[in-house]
Amino acid sequence: MSKRLSIVVVEKDRDRARLIVDSLRAAGDYEIHVIAEESALARKVAEKQPDVVLIDVASPSRDTLEELAVASGPLDRPVAMFVDRSDDNLTKQAIEAGLSAYVVDGMRPDRLKPILDAAITRFHMFQRMRKELEQTKRALEERKVLDRAKGILMKARGITEDEAYALLRKTAMDQGRKVVDVAQALVTAAGLLS
Amino acid sequence: MSGLELNIGFMPLVDSAPLVIAQEMGFADQEGLSLNLLKSPSWSAIRDMVTxxxxxxxxxxxxxxIAMSLGIGGQGKLDVLQVLSVSGTAIGVSLDLAGRMREAGYSFDFADATAAGRALIAAAGPELRIGVPFPFSMQAELLYYWLSALGFPAPQGVQIRTVPPPLMAEAIAKGEIDAFCVGEPWGSIAVENGVGELLLPGAAIWSFAPEKVLAVRQGWAEAEPELAARLIRAVWRAGRWLDTPGNQMTAAEILSRSAYVNVPAEIIERALGGALVINARGDQRQTANFQVFHRGAAGFPWRSQGAWIAGQMAGRLGLDRKGAEKTGASVMRSDLYRAALSREAADLPGASSKLEGSLPSVTAVSSGSGRLFLEPNQFFDRRIFDLPTGV
Structure with a gap:
């Protein structure tokens, strides 16, 4: 029986960190540390002597961890970006999910795979949440623009809200544009004229 | 915009200019290319993006x-198609350290690397911590070279720490580092935020150091020779445009956009014009060749540049030096660069290697048209690097 693998998760956001830890726990029996601080990151990671380090691809602090990949770096054991060249597919999946991982050289792929699978699933979920949040935001903004455009039309032409919307929609259809684009153009033009 | 689309990764730095300008000013379009510029959060992410x-x-x-060709700093192999920029970095110190250096009588001339280095070492005390953007960077190489030549053993006697450039100002404000060497605009941002003072331009250590390069996966240029040649030409024209007097303000405006560097144009213009503000009192210093994109065959990927970098790394990491220099030289694809620009008005040097550090002033060299002038190329300690025979 080999010793428990030690995993360091670098993540500032506490909720995200907790979710990652939960899914790793569900995947196996690991020793898991979360590091939230960006300062002196390489040293803090090295102190934990991890077998695997997981970090968001979008984090600028990734470059700090590259120090660990230099043989003469603070960690005695050389670390490679997680790939095992044999498994390019897994690398691609991870990168697409927004995850990067560093592992101690020579780690057996069968011990690594469950960890990565769990992390990749979780990171996919984060990406989906991020996308949904953006979509919600955009929908809200479009709603606002639409309301202002309707208001402008109602005032200028003395029509009802439904009529104003119908007019916007018809114009959009005639011009082959989106309703929100027509509304935006109207709001911009009204801003210029006022 | 139409044309064949190429995905190009970049970091939000002033020296991403040749790529941004190639796209924005129509040089890519002229070659039938459309550059899809992908902003990266880190150098490691960029490296993974291309590999x-x-x-x-x-x-x-x-x-x-060069490091990757030696089997360190990442898997995979890259080819260098051209040099994007020469010099352009700045070394800065914390306000505390600057104060101690000034008390000791140092005058902050932003030029003399020997005097600046001695003043820094004297004021720093036993533990000097310097931030660089990446373990494999010209910033790190220049620091090692400079401090070692002054008798300050590096990396043993100094802690070189990796700090992402956008966090450099914060790291020095928090006292996590005493000094930094970083590409613009991040040195100027530290000054602007009132947390650091600039000590030297990187060019004061080596006046013609290759800073950023255009890199592709090994084999890509052979598989796509036509695309590679078009890309080289588009970027070469962008570099020529950038080094043309009068274009700096436009370049700064474009780079300041949120899709690119996303800092005020006024700060970017300092680096493009070589006129850096070095402290919060607004003292300004003009540096000739603070950053070069085109002059003096700046884009030419000299084999000797690759060999110099490889030799420095080999010395530090205990690898076979001559073998490393040979490998490093081969990463610089001067052959592809020549082929791409052969029909252009580009004046290319006759040789693909040069004596690095041997030019105290602007010097004429043999070239296609016979009118090529190289810019000064000197190390601060006047050492000269020649490729070993057989490389």
Whole structure:
């Protein structure tokens, strides 16, 4: 029986960190540390002597961890970006999910795979949440623009809200544009004229 | 915009300019290319982007492809198609350290690397911590070279720490580092935020150091020779435009956009014009060749540049030096660069290697038209590097 693998998760956001830890726990029996601080990151990671380090691809602090990949770096054991060249597919999946991982050289792929699978699933979920949040935001903004455009039309032409919307929609259809684009153009033009 | 689309990774830095300008000023379009510029959060992400095929070509620290060719700093192999920029970095110190140096009588001339280095070492005390953007960077190489030549053993006697450039000002404000060497605009941002003072331009240590390069996966240029040649020409024209007097303000405006560097144009213009503000009192210093994109065959990927970088790394990491220099030289694809620009008005040097550090002033060299002038190329300690025979 080999010793428990030690995993360091670098993540500032506490909720995200907790979710990652939960899914790793569900995947196996690991020793898991979360590091939230960006300062002196390489040293803090090295102190934990991890077998695997997981970090968001979008984090600028990734470059700090590259120090660990230099043989003469603070960690005695050389670390490679997680790939095992044999498994390019897994690398691609991870990168697409927004995850990067560093592992101690020579780690057996069968011990690594469950960890990565769990992390990749979780990171996919984060990406989906991020996308949904953006979509919600955009929908809200479009709603606002639409309301202002309707208001402008109602005032200028003395029509009802439904009529104003119908007019916007018809114009959009005639011009082959989106309703929100027509509304935006109207709001911009009204801003210029006022 | 139409044309064949190439995915190009870049870091939000002033020296991403040749790629941004190639796209924005129509030089890419002229070659039938459309550059899809992908902003990266880190150098490691850029490296992975190009090795895994998400990007065709990338803005890269010159030492990274060399390190990878030596089997360190990442898997995969890259080729350097051209040098994107020469010099352009700045060394800065914390307000505390600057104060102690001034008390000791140092005058902050932003020029003399020997005097600046001695003043820094004297004021720093036993533990000097310097931030650089990446373990494999010209910033790190220049620091090691400079401090070692002054008798300050590096990396043993100094802690070189990796700090992402956008966090450099914060790291010095928090006292996590005493000094930094970083590409613009981040040195100027530290000054602007009132947390640091600038000590030297990187060019004061080596006046013609290759800083960023255009890198592709090994084999890509052979598989796509026509695309590679078009890309080289588009970027070469962008570099020529950038080094043309009068274009700096436009360049700064474009780079300041949120899709690119996303800092005020006024700060970017300092680096492009070589006129840096070095402290919060607004003292300004003009540096000739603070950053070069085109003059003096700046884009030419000299084999001797690759060999110098590889030799420095080999010395530090205990690798076979001559073998490393040979490998490093081969990363610089001067052959592809020549082929791409052969029909252009580009005046290319006759040789593909030069004596690094041997030019105290602007010097005429043999070239296609016979009218090529190289810019000064000197190390601060006047050492000269020649390729070993057989490389």
């Amino acid at each position: 895994l095929g998400r990007a065709d070509a990338v803005h890269m620290l010159a030492p990274v492809p």
